[in-house]
Amino acid sequence: MKLDKSEILKALETITVAGEGKNMVESGAVKNVITFGDEVIVDLVLSTPALHIRKRAEVDVMKAIHEKVYEKAKITVNVKVEAPETQKTQPQKNVIKGKPIPGITNIIAVASGKGGVGKSTVTSNLAVTLAKMGFKVGLLDADIYGPSAPIMFDVEKERPLSVKEGGKSKMKPIENYGVKILSIGFFTQPNQAVVWRGPMAAKALNQMIFDAAWGELDFMLIDLPPGTGDIHLSIMQSLPITGAVVVSTPQNVALADARKGVAMFQQDSINVPVLGIVENMAYFTPEELPNNKYYIFGKEGAKYLSEDINVPFLGEIPLVQSIREAGDVGRPAALQTATLVEQAFEEITKNVVQEVVHRNEHLPPTEAIKITTMAGCAAVKNKK
Numbered sequence: 001m002k003l004d005k006s007e008i009l010k011a012l013e014t015i016t017v018a019g020e021g022k023n024m025v026e027s028g029a030v031k032n033v034i035t036f037g038d039e040v041i042v043d044l045v046l047s048t049p050a051l052h053i054r055k056r057a058e059v060d061v062m063k064a065i066h067e068k069v070y071e072k073a074k075i076t077v078n079v080k081v082e083a084p085e086t087q088k089t090q091p092q093k094n095v096i097k098g099k100p101i102p103g104i105t106n107i108i109a110v111a112s113g114k115g116g117v118g119k120s121t122v123t124s125n126l127a128v129t130l131a132k133m134g135f136k137v138g139l140l141d142a143d144i145y146g147p148s149a150p151i152m153f154d155v156e157k158e159r160p161l162s163v164k165e166g167g168k169s170k171m172k173p174i175e176n177y178g179v180k181i182l183s184i185g186f187f188t189q190p191n192q193a194v195v196w197r198g199p200m201a202a203k204a205l206n207q208m209i210f211d212a213a214w215g216e217l218d219f220m221l222i223d224l225p226p227g228t229g230d231i232h233l234s235i236m237q238s239l240p241i242t243g244a245v246v247v248s249t250p251q252n253v254a255l256a257d258a259r260k261g262v263a264m265f266q267q268d269s270i271n272v273p274v275l276g277i278v279e280n281m282a283y284f285t286p287e288e289l290p291n292n293k294y295y296i297f298g299k300e301g302a303k304y305l306s307e308d309i310n311v312p313f314l315g316e317i318p319l320v321q322s323i324r325e326a327g328d329v330g331r332p333a334a335l336q337t338a339t340l341v342e343q344a345f346e347e348i349t350k351n352v353v354q355e356v357v358h359r360n361e362h363l364p365p366t367e368a369i370k371i372t373t374m375a376g377c378a379a380v381k382n383k384k
Contacts, residue, residue: 113257141183154330250301
């Protein structure tokens, strides 16, 4: 079979490269298409050096041609990276200002308006999925009063060691599944309740943030406590957060609190970009009826909320027993291959990465907020 160049270009118009905002042909990413019978060579030029975006573009090209032109086509994709000329004279926008942790590029806060919506589960699975994509990832469990990261990563019996860095003693994060982790849970007994006032909790968090040997990280995920309170303000005063992800279930009582969570980040005194909303427990599909969907907590509530408040919808996660079981045994469900759960978390993670790229290209660097705790609490309270 002889392939037609125009048909190939039409197929490539269905692909959007992350961060471009246009289809692959319109954006100029496709520089050349050469056909020889059933063979085709596609030359791409991308503006980002990120490995996962290059690989994704290559896979998308092959998939589009096989599905829309000829399923047995022999395809060669050549990818070249060329940074835009403006980047040579302009400062990089993804370099965080304020009081950043040296070596950490992006800091993502994962929040929820209320407890029990699966925020920690989403955070842990985002972390392992980012690590699977080849990123260097850290996870700070900032849920002081209910730390769960040690259990979810099967490291609850581990204790951080002390290492020398720059002449100072620092904590070495515990690492599993390619993710570096610090949590107050490493320093307390399983049956020990953490009964601390705000200043004590803030001091503990600052130690885990700045007195730790995190090393080079592409992403640090911060698992915030539920609600909008003192810990949230302490984190945002300590660190310039790149962006926030808000987790909710579809039910109205959770959506009402998720709306407040988004409003907290969007206050003028805080001004942290909201990367989007994740809908957890979106529907239930029994194993014996794989084609059935039961919307136990309501249908697409978080999606409608995202449209209503004009923030991106990052994706949905089904209510699946294996997610709970995986968290209980300390092996996040996204590590399972060729499953519906893995696909869901991969899609959400890709959307988060794309929103981070878009945020860093179009918004100025975030700075740590400069408000007092009492003023901040009042502002959050008034916003509600």
